[in-house]
Amino acid sequence: MARLLLGVSGGVAAYKALETARLAVKRGHAVRVIQTPASTRFVGAASFQALTGAPVLSDEFERDPDRGRYPGEPPAERTPISHLALAERAEVYLIAPASANTIAKLAHGQADNLLTAAALAVTCPLIVAPAMNDRMYAHPATQANLELLRRRGTVVLPPGEGELASHGEHGPGRLPEPERLVASCEALLSRGAGWAGTRVLVTAGGTREPIDAVRYIGNRSSGRMGFALAAEAASRGADVTVVAAAVTVPAPPGVAVVEVQTAAELQRACDRIFEQSDVLLMAAAVADFRPAQPGLGKVKKGDPPLAPGPLELVLTEDVIAGLAARRRPGQVLVAFAAEHGGDAIAEGVCKLERKDVDAVVVNDVSRPEIGFDAADNEVVILSRDGAQRSVSLAGKERVARAVLDEVQRLRALERTDELQRGGERDGAGRERSRAGAGA
Ligand SMILES: Cc1cc2nc3c(=O)[nH]c(=O)nc-3n(C[C@H](O)[C@H](O)[C@H](O)COP(=O)(O)O)c2cc1C
CATH class of the missing domain: 3.40.50.1950 (Flavin prenyltransferase-like)
Known part of the structure; x- marks a missing residue:
């Protein structure tokens, strides 16, 4: 009621x-x-x-x-x-x-x-x-x-x-x-409607790509945004799994956590869990490049120069595009775009199409008060139906609420589309028999 x-x-x-x-x-x-x-x-x-x-x-x-x-x-x-x-x-x-x-x-x-x-x-x-x-x-x-x-x-x-x-x-x-x-x-x-029993997969943190046994290429993502999303989804009654890459903050209670380090490990974990998930929130900062041939032990000062060698970089897999390519109907996929200056919104719109996802959460990480390793964030949520929602500077918990509200709206839209299609299929004759201006 x-x-x-x-x-x-x-x-x-x-x-x-x-x-x-x-x-x-x-x-x-x-x-x-x-x-x-x-x-x-x-x-x-x-x-x-x-x-x-x-x-x-x-x-x-x-x-x-x-x-x-x-x-x-x-x-x-x-x-x-x-x-x-x-x-x-x-x-x-x-x-x-x-x-x-x-x-x-x-x-x-x-x-x-x-x-x-x-x-x-x-x-x-x-x-x-x-x-x-x-x-x-x-x-x-x-x-x-x-x-x-x-x-x-x-x-x-x-x-x-x-x-x-x-x-x-x-x-x-x-x-x-x-x-x-x-x-x-x-x-x-x-807010809670429709979340009970919904399986939500969240990625959090930032991957680390080994250069050798002790060094890595990483980023400053703490996992705060991903964990805020996970906490919000869990509070709405969803079953939440977080694939957490080298996070520096504690996980919220009531969510399952799979720890990973590299982009490849994150991809394998997501591949395994995605099939059974209804919603994917890809908040982790996943490395775009990794060292081609990480050193086996610790590279020493006297060793040959690192490049070419461990610091020669190759592209990592595009995790979310790979998952989007094998999505099943009804799954909602949300990507995050950490843009550094420039036209962040235009980049987000490109990403929405390129990755074939339902929404992209864009933030400009060139601003020190928001984004990586900060408690606050300011984002714009771009959705596939053209909706564009700005969330002004706020704690990551509030941003998480806005993202989950948007996921709920997208899921409701999908349901409405289904009802509409059903109505057009089996109700066409019946509806046409009733007249009325826009009635
Ligand atoms: C018989 C009749 C039928 C109308 N049907 C519609 C209609 O189906 N849709 C519509 O947008 N306007 C319709 N209109 C025009 C609106 O009633 C009119 O624009 C009105 O100012 C709307 O006011 P409202 O938006 O404050 O309710 C109709 C007007 C009349 C007289």
Whole structure:
């Protein structure tokens, strides 16, 4: 059971929001509804009120008779200071249907009614389900607005294709069926959702490539970022294994640790564990080069010069690209890109494509206060659907939360895509028999 905030904007498909509210309540969720003034011309507050057992808000200047309470919660003692109490406490905010007008406002941060103001105030996942005439949907303005929203991490549910309200028209713009809308919310609900039993493989630390028996080529990675990711995943209920390369900090409790030294050892360990993993978080700094022929004993001062010889370098295997090449459907792969100055984001975008991963976490290690061996980090998370999320300077624990939130969003998207494909396969005929503009 979760606190689900349902935002309804003005379009014919608003009638489907009634069924969505009914279904969500039936599945045990506490639902509160916010309507735009225009949407009340399509469906009335009284119906939502009857279905959810809670007042419906559509005017930011009116008081919430339930004082920000979701159904099933004890009565609030006093009226909340903010008219946004509902938004602050929501665990998922679904805007369905989202009209072209509301999408434009959301994309540009306008807050001229309670629904759009709430979208700026929520900290929970935001799901937007567009529904409109096919030409409105295809218009470059609408597409650009949706792209902006996606980039900010909003989950945009693709509309279904079918008969539209305008007589004889057909195309994309139909609101997904209520079952799909509720399933999408559930896939995104709460941080812990979907993590129990999820097998997460994290790499941490920095590899060391031997020059001889006592010397190595290494890097300054401590393992802090990888361990923060492992701790966060474990706290959400995942089964976590860390392949730890020469880490200098203690491992968090409740995770299995496989210790390695070299890139080759890390690769062998990952090869073994990856098959059974659902999520790979590749935070280790893996050497790109290793000495071609490490000395057997300790190279002495009097020995011949090191290069050519032990210091002649050869490329190591590209571990994550190798794993990505044999991924199975449903696995989520996240790479890390430690860029040194330059256009770190452009490099990250290249890496996203080159390595065929789902997301790349980019940080600029030329800045001494972040990155290697530092307690803090500042990153940008680039995802395959175009989302780009910045995490400003913060402890690595907070960065880890943001990365895991993004993995959860990507997994939910995948689930939504699956539902969408399923719906298109077995529901096409059925859906086409129901008419409605973007309905
Ligand atoms: C009969 C009728 C049907 C409409 N259907 C849609 C629709 O499906 N999608 C849409 O984006 N706008 C639709 N509109 C236009 C919106 O209602 C209009 O843009 C309104 O300003 C939206 O306000 P809101 O976003 O604040 O709810 C429709 C308008 C009318 C009169």
